[in-house]
Amino acid sequence: MDVLGRYRNLIVLVTVLFAQVLGLAVQVKRTSDSEPTRLIRVWAVGAVTPFEEGLHWLQTSTSGIWHNYLYLRGVRAENRDLKQQLQQMRxxxxxxxxxxxxxxxxxxxxxxxxxxxxxxxxxxxxxxxxxxxxxxxxxxxxxxxxxxxxxxxxxxxxxxxxxxxxxxxxxxxxxxxxxxxxxxxxxxxxxxxxxxxxxxxxxxxxxxxxxxxxxxxxxxxxxxxxxxxxxxxxxxxxxxxxxxxxxxxxxxxxxxxxxxxxxxxxxxxxxxxxxxxxxxxxxEPEQAGPMRAVDILAERLPTVPPKQDASTPGADKTTAGGAGAVTPNAAVPNVGAASGGAASPGVPITGTPQAAVPGGGVASGTVPSAATAVVKKASASAPSSAASGIGSTAAAATTRPATAVTKPATKPVQSTVTPKPQPASQDTPQ
Amino acid sequence: MAITYTSGEQVEVYRFSLPATILIPLAAIFLQAWLPLRFPILKIFDLPLLVVIGFATARRNPLAGLFTGGLIGILQDALTHQPIGLYGISKTVVGFGASSLGIKVDVENPGARFLLTILFYVVHEIVFFIIARGLVGLRMEWSWPHEIGSGVANAVLGIAVYALLDRVKQRT
The missing domain is CATH 2.40.10.340 (Rod shape-determining protein MreC, domain 1)
Structure with a gap:
């Protein structure tokens, strides 16, 4: 008993440490995400967080009063800068x-x-x-x-x-x-x-x-x-x-x-x-109709400026249906319309892409795919049909995909092409 | 007045009131969890450790010191996401050691308190390092310059903390 009394403090220390090490070992072994929160954590968080929230509220309140009502120096200049920044961001x-x-x-x-x-x-x-x-x-x-x-x-x-x-x-x-x-x-x-x-x-x-x-x-x-x-x-x-x-x-x-x-x-x-x-x-594509990568890339090719000739029907900006300020996809029909004269400008064209090209004047082909088809065929062989179509009056309304790729076959058209470095966002009417 | 006799010298033993015993550790843990959010440099301080050392050296009772240290450490553990017991074990050792040493040497003057705090800060970090690495498997880095520097910083703050504790402690 004397020994116990003499080393009482040390024995208690060892016991307390042993208990804590044991508890630690159990926690390390059992640690998993699904483990419920320990009560001691709930107590500790419950004891500390109300004060933290209170102090945080006090701090934000005083900071808010100072910054929103008292310290307004430079706000006008900052507002002007922000407006300029907003314009640039737009x-x-x-x-x-x-x-x-x-x-x-x-x-x-x-x-x-x-x-x-x-x-x-x-x-x-x-x-x-x-x-x-x-x-x-x-x-x-x-x-x-x-x-x-x-x-x-x-x-x-x-x-x-x-x-x-x-x-x-x-x-x-x-x-x-x-x-x-x-x-x-x-x-x-x-x-x-x-x-x-x-x-x-x-x-x-x-x-x-x-x-x-x-x-x-x-x-x-x-x-x-x-x-x-x-x-x-x-x-x-x-x-x-x-x-x-x-x-x-x-x-x-x-x-x-x-x-x-x-x-x-x-x-x-x-x-x-x-x-x-x-x-x-x-x-999901936001645009209706099938789109292929080549169609999307074609949008970035140079465009043709609108023709100002009043004698050509459908050549003005608003009614061209693709002539002039048009989207490339919408412009493709005009190739067909111009060459064959079967379709009027601005009228949407549907059908198979393959059928659209050889004749050049046949109003067919889904809009986006037709563009691809024109690109492929015109550059490969069909000089007669391409030339006949694009060389006509309405060829001035020929669009980026067609004109850009059919360069070898259609020199007259080339002269009307105005390449733009990044035309997609400017040419496409929103 | 209860007096403890060691080596022929009279050493005074103090106690703290119940509100002080509860509120001071809680305040230390709260400040430890709140102040570094606004002033990140304050992360090097360990306020709960300073409170443990302050209580232990004033009470000069090893049992009271180890239990105070253990409880404060466990509360500190509860706010972390690590297993509970890392700070508990470290502060138990420090509480026991500080109160045992408080019986042997005079810990009333600032110089002794300064050195004592550096010593126990390093002891605390060593125990924490061993437990965290050996038992919990945390990756730990040990840097003597960092630990000594932090110990000195804590010792400087400790002098102020102990002075505040002196105001609330009561002679037994």
């Missing part, structure tokens, strides 16, 4: 929307399934885990708002992490969620290099850096390249910005060690978006 949007439309059609041709974020929920960051070994944050939205584990969390700059634990299913619990950041060492994100198209796994390091792993060392990865999500992890939709490559060095086991600077500032997160719904659907 112009840019026109160009980008054309490219997007084209990409959309190509995706449809290749039967791509596209993923897109259809619903997000804004959430405020209210707390941090308090440990450098656990890079996770707490947000003020939880089970009661429909947040579920493994939902992607992003900002406007890039991805942030994924929802790890959700609290609030019990009415007594605070409705908050824990988000695992992408720079935590237990996190993993499927990523792809934007230009090199090399896929890898994005992981955090113990020091809080982000590295792209599993890229073979014989590949070339330039510093500064953008890293995007690959969609392979089933959490983040494809194509979201992740960051930029800052350092490339030889790693272990034939893989490169690629250091990435996250696009989102993970050290200063205030508001994030939780992706609550991702839709996946087959890409």
């Amino acid at each position: 112009l840019e949007q026109v160009r980008v929307s054309q490219d997007a439309e084209q990409a959309h059609r190509l995706q449809a041709l290749l039967e791509f399934k596209e993923q897109f974020i259809s619903q997000t929920m804004a959430a405020q960051v209210i707390g941090w885990s308090g440990s450098e070994q656990s890079r996770s944050i707490y947000i003020d939205k939880g089970a009661r708002e429909g947040i579920k584990p493994d939902m992607a969390v992003i900002t406007k700059d890039g991805i942030v992490g994924k929802v790890l634990q959700v609290f609030g299913s019990n009415p007594l619990e605070r409705s908050v969620s824990q988000v695992l950041l992408i720079n935590d060492q237990t996190s993993g994100v499927g990523a792809i290099l934007d230009q090199a198209r090399l896929q890898g796994i994005l992981r955090g390091t113990p020091s809080g850096d982000v590295v792209l792993e599993k890229v073979m060392s014989d590949e070339t990865v330039p510093v500064g390249e953008t890293v995007l999500t690959s969609g392979g992890d089933g959490i983040f939709p494809k194509g979201l910005p992740v960051g930029k490559v800052t350092k490339v060095s030889a790693g272990s086991e034939l893989f490169l060690n690629i250091r990435v600077r996250p696009a989102a500032n993970l050290n200063r997160l205030e508001e994030v978006l939780v992706v609550t719904k991702i839709d996946e659907r087959q890409a």
